[in-house]
Amino acid sequence: MRVIAGQCQPLPRSDVRRIHKPMDTTDEKSQRVRAFMEALPHCRALGLEMTEIGGGQAVMRMPYNPALVGDPATGVVAGGAVSALMDSCGGAAVMCHPKAVASTATLDLRIDYMRAATPGQAITTRAVCHHITRSVAFVRAEAFDDDASTPVAVANGAFTVEMQS
Template sequence: MSEAPRTPDQQAFEENANRIRGHFSYFGRNANFQIDRMAPGEAWTRLPYQPVFVGYVDTGVLHGGIVTTLLDETCGIAVQLALEGLTPIATLDLRIDYQRPSTPGKELCAHAHCYSVTRSIAFVRATAYHEGEDAPVATATGCFMINANRSDKSTADVSAYKETVLLDAPEDETGTFANSPFSRCLGIRPVAPNTVMMPFSKRIIGNIYLPAIHGGLIGAFLETAAIYRMRQDMDVANLPRPIGLTINYLRSGRAVDSYASVSIVKHGRRIVAFEAKAWQDDPARPIASAYGHFMVRQSPQPEND
């Protein structure tokens, strides 16, 4: 029996899907992000487990920042699958709600659905999970700008990004992030009171044509800065666990060093609310800001004699 002929819409979608399949971000290629399935406005991806993506070596749980990065990437693919042909897009905002810690050793899957598109904005929601979406590790909602930049791909020099780079976590037994492989992978380190830096390196690039830092990694940077601030200034008995993070992207993260600082908005016995901003050349011109909550447990107070 012969196959039913494809409709023009089906053929156009398949052509677009084939183009998108080979257009992961540069970090996505380095991290071995994989597309499992595509449909109009929808994408299913997965990230094989790697120790370098761990937040804390004593738990083996993935860093919240790599979860954010997978969700951001999958959302972008879903938006592309809702448009006609490859279109320049950029994340405007992304809200991540962490439902439960990831399971050590298991690959992480994601499903994103672009459910509404206007002339300028695409709206998308996504879930990260292990076995099924009914037991999410994290959920996300976001907005993307359509035709965000008009860089000429034909003239962009992308020769430096033709080969992938190894994602590793250099050993640093006495450093601030000695127990956080993913933070060390990104090179994050404190440079002043309440200021941390993420040095530029090829591995953090998302868009190779600008080039620009991956939006998910900017989120990872802000989350790590918040963890650093809490552990430096507060007497907590356990590692801060992210509950939710809302990131606003204000301008592209260029291929230069980035800095971040954090303000504690409210410190309760179990919940800490914070605000963070990231900048490059000028603190008055942030590239992104974030607001979020962490769960903490206060250290027990010594009893009076």
């Protein structure tokens, strides 16, 4: 995982949104990625919904579910569930990148938990594949609840890439 050294500096929150462009959600590849992700058993178990996909970016939503609570005293969703959401969303961002084929695996993922998600609220993650080489894709992701001013968590990841031949 030496390859990611120095590549995963967290960016300010606003940067992820600045990269955001209108998405082409109708292209065939994006639709294939959407169908693939939404069919995955673990994504289904977590109730993940893909709300945007295309051009190396993905937005996924995880509705609040009492079964996912990690701290019974507060009702806050477990960090692990947020990890799964961010990993899925990161993978989707890589798969819908114009330079990648629809297959990837996570090499490494770092998540910073900035604050507890508010119980009862869905968590939404936007992931951006901001750089891609022939073998590695670099991803940034942010997760929010209803309060869009501060992320619940941010993540940086490196994913494997299979280039289109």
